[in-house]
Amino acid sequence: MTKRRFTLKKKNDRKSLAADICDHVVFSLSKEVDNATEHDIGKALALSMRDRLVERMMMTRDRFREAKAKRMYYFSIEYLLGRCLGNTLCNMELLSECEEMFKDIGYDLDEVRESERDPALGNGGLGRLAACFLDSLATLDMPGCGYGIHYEYGLFRQSIQDGCQKELADYWMADGMPMEIARPDQAVMIPLYGRVENSILPNGEYLPMWMDWEDIIGVPYDIPIVGYGGKTVNYLRLFAARASQSFDMEIFNHGDYIRAVQRKIESEMVTKVLYPSESVSFGKELRLVQEYFLVACGLRDITRRFSAQNKNFEEFADYVVIQLNDTHPALTVVELMRYLVDEKRIKWGTAWEITQATCAYTNHTLLPEALECWSVDLLEKVLPRHLQLIYEINSRFLDGVKKKYADDVEKIRRMSLFEEDGKKEVRMANLAVIGSHSVNGVSELHSDLVKRRLFPDFYEMNPEKFNNKTNGVTPRRWLLKSNPPLAQLLTDSVGKKWITDLSELKKIEKYATDTEFRKKFIAAKRKNKIVLSDFIRSTLDIKVSPDSIFDIHAKRIHEYKRQLLNVLHIIHMYLEMIDHGREPFCARTFIFAGKAAPGYWEAKQIIKLIHSVGEVINKDKRTKGLIKVAFTPDYRVSLAEKIIPACDLSEQISTAGTEASGTGNMKFAMNGALTIGTLDGANVEMREEVGAENFYLFGLRQEEVENLLVTGSYHPRGIYEKSPEVRQVLDALRSNRFSPKDPGMFSWIVDKLLMDNEQYLHLADFVEYIETQKIVDREYADPALWNKKAILNTARMGKFSTDRTMREYARDIWNIKALKDLE
Ligand code: 26V
Numbered sequence: 001m002t003k004r005r006f007t008l009k010k011k012n013d014r015k016s017l018a019a020d021i022c023d024h025v026v027f028s029l030s031k032e033v034d035n036a037t038e039h040d041i042g043k044a045l046a047l048s049m050r051d052r053l054v055e056r057m058m059m060t061r062d063r064f065r066e067a068k069a070k071r072m073y074y075f076s077i078e079y080l081l082g083r084c085l086g087n088t089l090c091n092m093e094l095l096s097e098c099e100e101m102f103k104d105i106g107y108d109l110d111e112v113r114e115s116e117r118d119p120a121l122g123n124g125g126l127g128r129l130a131a132c133f134l135d136s137l138a139t140l141d142m143p144g145c146g147y148g149i150h151y152e153y154g155l156f157r158q159s160i161q162d163g164c165q166k167e168l169a170d171y172w173m174a175d176g177m178p179m180e181i182a183r184p185d186q187a188v189m190i191p192l193y194g195r196v197e198n199s200i201l202p203n204g205e206y207l208p209m210w211m212d213w214e215d216i217i218g219v220p221y222d223i224p225i226v227g228y229g230g231k232t233v234n235y236l237r238l239f240a241a242r243a244s245q246s247f248d249m250e251i252f253n254h255g256d257y258i259r260a261v262q263r264k265i266e267s268e269m270v271t272k273v274l275y276p277s278e279s280v281s282f283g284k285e286l287r288l289v290q291e292y293f294l295v296a297c298g299l300r301d302i303t304r305r306f307s308a309q310n311k312n313f314e315e316f317a318d319y320v321v322i323q324l325n326d327t328h329p330a331l332t333v334v335e336l337m338r339y340l341v342d343e344k345r346i347k348w349g350t351a352w353e354i355t356q357a358t359c360a361y362t363n364h365t366l367l368p369e370a371l372e373c374w375s376v377d378l379l380e381k382v383l384p385r386h387l388q389l390i391y392e393i394n395s396r397f398l399d400g401v402k403k404k405y406a407d408d409v410e411k412i413r414r415m416s417l418f419e420e421d422g423k424k425e426v427r428m429a430n431l432a433v434i435g436s437h438s439v440n441g442v443s444e445l446h447s448d449l450v451k452r453r454l455f456p457d458f459y460e461m462n463p464e465k466f467n468n469k470t471n472g473v474t475p476r477r478w479l480l481k482s483n484p485p486l487a488q489l490l491t492d493s494v495g496k497k498w499i500t501d502l503s504e505l506k507k508i509e510k511y512a513t514d515t516e517f518r519k520k521f522i523a524a525k526r527k528n529k530i531v532l533s534d535f536i537r538s539t540l541d542i543k544v545s546p547d548s549i550f551d552i553h554a555k556r557i558h559e560y561k562r563q564l565l566n567v568l569h570i571i572h573m574y575l576e577m578i579d580h581g582r583e584p585f586c587a588r589t590f591i592f593a594g595k596a597a598p599g600y601w602e603a604k605q606i607i608k609l610i611h612s613v614g615e616v617i618n619k620d621k622r623t624k625g626l627i628k629v630a631f632t633p634d635y636r637v638s639l640a641e642k643i644i645p646a647c648d649l650s651e652q653i654s655t656a657g658t659e660a661s662g663t664g665n666m667k668f669a670m671n672g673a674l675t676i677g678t679l680d681g682a683n684v685e686m687r688e689e690v691g692a693e694n695f696y697l698f699g700l701r702q703e704e705v706e707n708l709l710v711t712g713s714y715h716p717r718g719i720y721e722k723s724p725e726v727r728q729v730l731d732a733l734r735s736n737r738f739s740p741k742d743p744g745m746f747s748w749i750v751d752k753l754l755m756d757n758e759q760y761l762h763l764a765d766f767v768e769y770i771e772t773q774k775i776v777d778r779e780y781a782d783p784a785l786w787n788k789k790a791i792l793n794t795a796r797m798g799k800f801s802t803d804r805t806m807r808e809y810a811r812d813i814w815n816i817k818a819l820k821d822l823e
Contacts, residue, residue: 042112053224076325078127082637120154138227150238163611218297241270317357333435472802485524503798532646548587553651593635652677
């Protein structure tokens with residue numbers, strides 16, 4: 001067969017690009033080039049880049065088809081992409097070219113880039129990981145695409161009023177999304193609600209019929225995902241809900257125009273807004289519908305593509321693998337069974353084998369309140385046929401369990417898909433485990449806990465399913481694009497190869513004690529710190545010194561992440577200065593960033609506390625500028641890109657055993673920050689890689705935490721009574737020193753920290769935390785020592801590139817290959 005080969009029409013030289021930008025200003029934006037604003041030019045640049053990506057996306061598609069490659073589909077309810085323009089230019093290696101071109105015509109590319117809004121279609125770690133995975137898959141030339149939801153409103157924007165978080169709607173498409181490609185021709189129809197009619201065929205076969213359902217249409221929008229170097233362009237396919245025509249027609253025909261329009265609006269609600277992570281979402285009908293919508297749209301798209309190329313569904317899993325990003329898309333297991341059994345009339349046993357071989361599940365959290373359960377009543381209402389199938393899957397599965405473990409009733413109760421205590425519910429994690437051929441955690445420690453704590457019975461029964469895939473981050477966005485001064489220094493020192501092989505940075509180890517290199521490394525960090533200082537001054541009106549330690553805690557606000565422990569340390573430092581006249585070795589700027597879930601009262605109070613403590617300290621002349629506290633609002637990918645390169649000390653201080661992996665920890669260390677952290681999540685492996693002497697470790701180990709919690713032997717009041725530091729800090733908190741206008745405002749914190757059942761053991765780790773912070777202080781005062789350690793952190797982070805993570809998934813779980821290895 002002769003291979004059809006694409007020739008690229010769009011060239012990347014400056015002349016062609018400039019001509020295309022002018023064309024887009026005129027023909028897409030309908031403006032005159034001479035009157036175009038900076039914003040117009042930016043849009044035209046984005047459209048010109050889109051043209052280039054579209055061509056390459058078609059070329060990639062043809063290559064995959066010709067190779068009959070097995071494809072991986074990543075199912076995720078969230079993608080935290082961040083801005084697209086800079087990333088596209090960076091991966092197409094056109095950034096400096098475009099910068100110069102813009103300068104020539106009197107525009108500032110940086111400003112244009114700053115004006116792009118972040119598509120924030122995710123909450124935090126889980127969604128950002130998905131985005132990093134897509135970047136790596138495309139860079140590795142692997143057939144892997146993302147499937148998700150085209151939310152109209154992304155994660156709420158955070159504003160701070162009087163120290164409190166206020167949420168604002170995030171209408172991220174206000175300016176249009178020039179990169180995306182609508183594909184209404186590939187829309188799919190999704191049935192919901194209705195009832196099941198049970199009938200028997202003349203040959204005795206059982207034929208369930210799903211009747212009286214309502215249809216919603218899923219319209220795909222593709223966002224091209226360009227790998228570094230621009231050869232491979234995969235896509236992220238996001239589905240938006242639209243009302244179905246036929247459904248409307250019925251009501252219209254009955255003459256009830258307003259009701260018809262109302263139904264139309266209701267069905268479009270499905271993809272209106274991203275849920276901010278909160279346990280209250282479980283039980284919300286709309287959320288369940290969203291989860292099913294993603295799964296049903298995704299599978300229809302995949303089966304259609306498969307049918308076009310293959311005849312035999314028994315071979316489905318040879319060509320398709322679906323990775324479930326947490327349990328949110330766990331209904332994939334049921335929907336695929338429904339498709340194979342009801343629509344393709346494949347025998348149950350075969351269908352189950354295909355389903356298991358197709359699905360793989362990643363767990364991202366151990367927090368019990370975050371494990372999804374859906375009530376049987378709600379499932380019955382929304383997805384009656386699926387509920388039937390879940391019963392059938394459960395009964396066959398439990399038959400197997402009984403065969404193996406005879407009468408262990410307790411075990412059977414634990415392994416059942418149904419939680420029967422109280423309101424009857426389906427446990428989505430159990431469904432994901434039994435319907436998948438692989439179950440993985442996201443760091444060594446976490447994967448171990450997934451086996452031992454979360455799914456011990458399933459692990460005992462099928463140990464071969466369970467595995468670890470330690471997370472990573474893409475060095476393209478998180479080093480090359482976000483930290484130009486350091487990226488340049490690295491390239492000047494070891495060449496460009498690190499961009500696609502991060503382990504190359506090992507080569508800078510030898511410069512850790514080289515004075516010249518160290519000088520340049522310090523200069524790069526300083527440059528980034530000045531940029532952040534300017535930003536903090538202009539947005540918060542707080543003056544911070546780039547000579548101080550930038551001590552940064554940036555992540556979602558949650559009790560388990562212990563922002564509170566950090567605040568207790570700040571109060572401690574302040575009291576040491578003011579009440580005891582003991583000045584710290586080094587000046588520090590404490591920087592916080594992160595959103596609290598809108599219904600999470602404690603997290604919102606912590607934000608208020610950070611502001612209250614900051615206000616007292618920043619105003620107090622006696623601190624002589626030795627301590628400053630800044631909370632940069634609306635943490636999101638673009639803000640992370642500003643903050644992380646400027647960090648000296650990265651706070652990764654969760655209670656051991658609670659943070660599944662963390663990925664911010666990796667971004668900070670890669671950018672030459674030192675970590676102060678507990679042995680939790682991927683911190684454990686980071687410390688192994690960078691060396692214990694280059695990591696500030698403190699705190700209880702996971703086993704110690706577990707032991708204290710299960711034996712009920714944590715008694716924080718004893719710590720309070722023994723330790724003067726703890727007493728002083730808690731007494732100050734209770735004394736209203738930080739809440740003069742609201743007496744008693746923070747006493748709940750003191751009360752909670754002193755309770756025996758305080759889950760996150762703040763006080764158990766506090767004294768060691770402040771001791772470790774003192775070591776940090778002393779070592780920062782020695783720039784040669786500090787920067788040697790910082791350089792070694794950057795040098796030794798090779799493992800934490802998602803390129804490595806994706807290779808491992810491809811090899812161990814997906815059985816997919818880089819296309820260039822198939823051609
Ligand atoms: C879910 C919920 C829902 C209910 C209440 C509060 C709560 C808190 C956390 C979560 C976790 C959502 C899943 C998630 O984002 N996990 C994160 O996944 C990252 C990527 O694997 C990992 O690095 C983080 O450690 C992990 O928290």
